[in-house]
Amino acid sequence: MKLERVLVTSAWPYIQHILHLGNLLPILSADVMARYYRLKGYDVLFVSGSDVHGTPIEVEAVRQGISPKELTEKNHERVVDLFKKWMISFDNYTTTESPVHKEFVMNFHRKVAENGYVFSQESELPYCPKCKRFLPDRFVEGECPYCGYKGARGDQCEQCGRLLDPTKLINAHCSICGSQPLFRKTLHWYFDLPKFADQLREYIANNKQFPDNARNFSLKFIEEGLKPRPMTRDSDWGIPAPFPGAEGKTLYVWFENVLGYISATIEYFKRHGDPDGWRRFWFDKDAKILCFIGKDNIPFHTIIFPALLLATHEDYNLPWNVSTNEWLNFEGQKSSKSRKIGIWIDEALKMFPADYWRYTLMANRPETSDTNFTWKIFLEKVNSDLNDTLGNFIHRTLTFINNYFDGEVPKPGRLDKIDREMLNAINEYFRRVDGCLSGFHIQAATKNVIDLAREGNRYLNEKKPWKTIKLDPQSAATTLYVSVQIVKALSVLLEPFIPSTARKIREFLNLPGKMQWEDAIVPLEEGHKIGKAKPLFEKINLSEEELQEMLEEIRALEEKVSFEEFSRIDMRVGRIIGVERIPRSKNLLKLTIDVGMADPKVAVAGISKYYRPEELLNRHIIVVANLKPKKIFGIESEVMILAAQHDDEIALIQPEKPIRPGSRVR
RNA sequence: AGCGGGGUGGGGUAGCUAGGUUAACCCGCUGGGCUCAUAACCCAGAGAUCGGUCGUUCAAAUCGACCCCCCGCUACCA
Secondary structure (H helix, E strand, C coil): CCCCEEEEEECCCECCCCCEHHHHHHHHHHHHHHHHHHHCCCEEEEEEEEECCCHHHHHHHHHHCCCHHHHHHHHHHHHHHHHHHCCCCCCEEEECCCHHHHHHHHHHHHHHHHCCCEEEEEEEEEEECCCCEECCHHHEEEECCCCCCCCEECCECCCCCCECCHHHCEEEEECCCCCCCEEEEEEEEEECHHHHHHHHHHHHHCCCCCCHHHHHHHHHHHHCCCCCEECEECCCCCCECCCCCCCCCEECHHHCHHHHHHHHHHHHHHHCCCCCCHHHHHCCCCEEEEEEEEHHHHHHHHHHHHHHHHHCCCCCCCCCEEEEECCEEECCECCECCCCECCEHHHHHHHCCHHHHHHHHHHCCCCCCCEEECHHHHHHHHHHHHHHHHHHHHHHHHHHHHHHCCCECCCCCCCCHHHHHHHHHHHHHHHHHHHHHHCCCHHHHHHHHHHHHHHHHHHHHHHCHHHHHHHCHHHHHHHHHHHHHHHHHHHHHCCCCCHHHHHHHHHHCCCCCCCCHHHHHCCCCCCCECCCCCCCCCCCCCCHHHHHHHHHHHHHHHHCCCHHHHHHCCEEEEEEEEEEECCCCCCCEEEEEECCCCCCEEEEECCCCCCCHHHHCCCEEEEECCCCCEEECCEEECCEECEEEECCEEEECCCCCCCCCCCEEC
16 A cells, blocks of 8 residues: 655744744644644654744844844744643754755745746835834834824725825834834845746646635635735845845745745755655655645745745645634634733643643634634533543543453453444544544544544443443443443544543553554453553633633733742852762763852752863852752752853853852842 | 625534535533442433525525625735
8 A cells, every 4th residue: 555645734933922822723733634644654744843034023023122033042942842842743843044944945046036937126115214124014104094094004004994005104104113214215026926827726726625715715816916926125134035136135934934844844854864855745746735824824825835836847746735724813802912812822831731722722623714712612622521521431431440340351242232333333433533634624523532432421321331230240341341442442533632631541541652543443352451540631610710810820920920939049159169070971060069058069060061170169159059959960969050141152150259158149 | 995704592613515304513501310430421301494685496504696794814913
């Protein structure tokens, strides 16, 4: 049998902020599908990355008073960590600053230009003399010349809806600093999109997978007439435009971030010592490119990206499907960082485990229309679906087997009609979930998984093994044999959606961590020993209001450390009385530090690249004295020394004059 | 303004592309059952003529026209 090959991608998030739950939808959807395909044994690669270029990021960096590089490196690191906690199974999550990406993009566009699809043209654009930058239309604000609305943006008036031009605004000002923009002539490079109209129309019309929202939108878009698209920006932060005469210009983000799908594939295979491996995904005609995006990204994925690929004349695979989700609103309103509407992915995990959110988001995934996240829905999904229906079914089944059958899958007796129907139903639900997922109906797939657990509960109630165990033990054995097969199926079927929980169930069942999709319907054998079950979920006994308060408390904590919290950190002056290198480590020193107590304390510090042992001896430094001890390289590190770090440079924090070791720092 | 999507029992979500059995499912509500299990589980019932009007048809939630309302997009908010 030929191995199916799928490249799963999710839109590259802008990371001027941490993402909110809505931003996570395409990523989470892609993860569900990537996990599903891996279980099916397909050759899968799941890639994405942080989009670190673009004006919103520059503006946010200015606001925070740091460079775009600093801002995006900081956020990228946080986001990578968060995706791990959300169990997003990326094979490669990179950034648009990756050298592989930059090099690939520049070569790519050189080719596109050589093929004659790029031309330059002069235009007058708004320029802010104070910010020293050209302003994208939406960063120019002023009075609408039609309706007089004061907050109109240069691209459109939000009041009357008319399309505007920054030159038309009355009292135009820069939305960043408020000063009056000048109009300056500048040369830009354009991508000759109209040349691809026919090919694109055919590509979109013939694509059977595209969801209706993506197809209709795109066809309409082409019908209305494609226009050449500006590819360059007057900005330093970005990828240099590789066109002759375009020195000092960078590529507009939408002409490089979508190419990240390719460069991230290249980067992955480079790292794995197979530099040509990426071609199997991008050129072999049986490989499929599957993109997950939010609906605002449709034209970039169905029009611009395919057109760019066509412009190379290299026969790249075009996206096989662009699975597009609608918006997730929060209690009826759009998520907004500034107005603090919505839930951010770091906050969410401080409230509840990732699986609670993953399930709620996928069970309520906006597929045909915008949906709402409300605390009411969250409570319903977690308490009712996960805890009561799913969790309790698994718990009652496994507990029964432990209590009455010594923890062994019982030997079934003669199967009656109900038993046979139940076993058939497992296969039926397996097929349904499989069908839903292969058609990208993720919401329906979650429903069918939970429905299987519901069937299980119904079956148990009908068979009443707690009665038959006394009157007809063989019947009880049969019932639990059947029930545990449902649990087995669930332990696989749940994997794409709530992987941590699925893994826990397999641990209860003494099954390996890695399974195949088809294993869901392979019965556990009689006599198979299972473990003790514990509740999989915890019911949330909070009201909607209390949940909102909990979120706000978490948010408040994030912003400010209370004095009490700060006071818990016991910082002391210490004197270094012993230094030794730790063998086999690259950068570790074992420091013995006098902190004013009878016994000196040990700190393992990663500073041997920066300081020689003799430089450190007898120095007064600052330590955190009440840190939880941690073993590093087999040595118990009891305290932590403080140092400032910038890039590859570090500086130890020292008291400004000698003071008795053990003195408190506050 | 144009375009796209949507308006389905009290709340939520399917169904509509290929019109046709009693409009499905979850939550909630009412009544009952069970006691293995996580105050869980199961059964039964009430509750919508599918935004409105007109039309096509033997037959429309499903197709068409018009209208009302909501959301999104319109090229730098998933």
